[in-house]
Amino acid sequence: MNLSVDLAGVTLKNPVMTASGTFGSGQEYSEFVDLSRLGAVVTKGVANVPWPGNPVPRIAETYGGMINAIGLQNPGIDVFIKRDIPFLRQYDTRIIVNVCGKTTEDYVEVVERLADEPVDMLEINISCPNVKEGGIAFGQDTKAAEAITRAVKEKAAQPVIMKLSPNVTDIGEMAKAVEAGGADVISLINTITGMKIDIHKRTFAVANKTGGLSGPAVKPVAVRMVYQAAQAVKVPVIGMGGILCAEDALEFILAGASAVSVGTANFHNPYASVEVADGICAYMERYGIEDIRELIGAVR
Numbered sequence: 001m002n003l004s005v006d007l008a009g010v011t012l013k014n015p016v017m018t019a020s021g022t023f024g025s026g027q028e029y030s031e032f033v034d035l036s037r038l039g040a041v042v043t044k045g046v047a048n049v050p051w052p053g054n055p056v057p058r059i060a061e062t063y064g065g066m067i068n069a070i071g072l073q074n075p076g077i078d079v080f081i082k083r084d085i086p087f088l089r090q091y092d093t094r095i096i097v098n099v100c101g102k103t104t105e106d107y108v109e110v111v112e113r114l115a116d117e118p119v120d121m122l123e124i125n126i127s128c129p130n131v132k133e134g135g136i137a138f139g140q141d142t143k144a145a146e147a148i149t150r151a152v153k154e155k156a157a158q159p160v161i162m163k164l165s166p167n168v169t170d171i172g173e174m175a176k177a178v179e180a181g182g183a184d185v186i187s188l189i190n191t192i193t194g195m196k197i198d199i200h201k202r203t204f205a206v207a208n209k210t211g212g213l214s215g216p217a218v219k220p221v222a223v224r225m226v227y228q229a230a231q232a233v234k235v236p237v238i239g240m241g242g243i244l245c246a247e248d249a250l251e252f253i254l255a256g257a258s259a260v261s262v263g264t265a266n267f268h269n270p271y272a273s274v275e276v277a278d279g280i281c282a283y284m285e286r287y288g289i290e291d292i293r294e295l296i297g298a299v300r
């Protein structure tokens with residue numbers, strides 16, 4: 001049985017990866033999960049300099065999910081290169097570095113710093129709704145999205161995944177724009193902008209007022225958008241948004257995702273990513289599917 005998938009020339013042993021920002025660089029989770037069982041680990045977003053993130057509170061629970069406004073807190077590329085890459089290199093998994101920035105120059109600087117590092121792919125986050133300049137300006141305008149993709153691609157040594165925002169009217173147009181800019185792969189969805197009010201304190205549940213909604217509550221929106229993006233472009237698509245179990249992941253794969261990311265689920269079940277990989281295997285056995293690629297985009 002073949003579970004391996006190809007993303008722009010990079011072979012993943014299985015289609016299951018972690019979603020950026022929900023798994024650190026794997027350090028805490030390595031107590032629970034053998035990272036070598038994952039197709040890839042996608043790191044928390046890293047910028048050219050350390051970012052402090054937003055004021056607290058930064059997270060709140062919602063029905064079927066959560067709202068977060070972390071604000072892309074990260075230690076900056078220097079610490080990341082010294083600390084996180086050597087850690088991940090101990091495992092037999094692909095390393096995908098999620099990159100954030102405020103300006104095109106910020107993104108390009110991180111991409112250049114990573115050029116000689118042993119990482120397999122770059123995921124460019126142009127879709128964080130929680131920081132004013134967290135890339136969302138790039139992620140909601142087709143011209144800006146195409147331009148930043150082109151700027152990153154010019155300097156990138158590794159294949160580039162462009163991570164799209166669901167906070168747009170036409171996801172197919174955004175997917176086409178980054179493909180036109182040279183994106184090797186597209187990933188989606190990032191979180192959906194939401195709000196929660198604390199009625200007892202009569203204030204916003206997160207200090208940033210708005211935050212990004214994630215978890216099972218967003219899954220039907222995410223599956224629809226992954227389907228539409230996959231229909232719109234030729235490059236491979238990575239699907240995410242509310243995946244808790246293999247059945248969820250299989251919906252994304254059948255809708256056109258070549259790989260899937262497990263995010264919020266990790267917070268209440270640290271084994272979720274490996275369980276998804278095992279469950280996909282069990283599904284293939286049950287239905288006599290020899291090759292995962294038979295399932296990718298099988299529902300049209």
Ligand SMILES: Cc1cc2nc3c(=O)[nH]c(=O)nc-3n(C[C@H](O)[C@H](O)[C@H](O)COP(=O)(O)O)c2cc1C
Nearest residue numbers: 019020021045068125189190214215241242263264
């Ligand atoms: C606490 C938290 C932090 C996140 N940080 C990032 C990030 O740094 N970069 C990024 O591209 N996406 C980030 N995301 C978005 C996730 O990677 C993912 O796209 C989204 O949560 C949907 O998947 P899920 O419902 O499985 O969590 C974050 C999500 C959460 C919940």
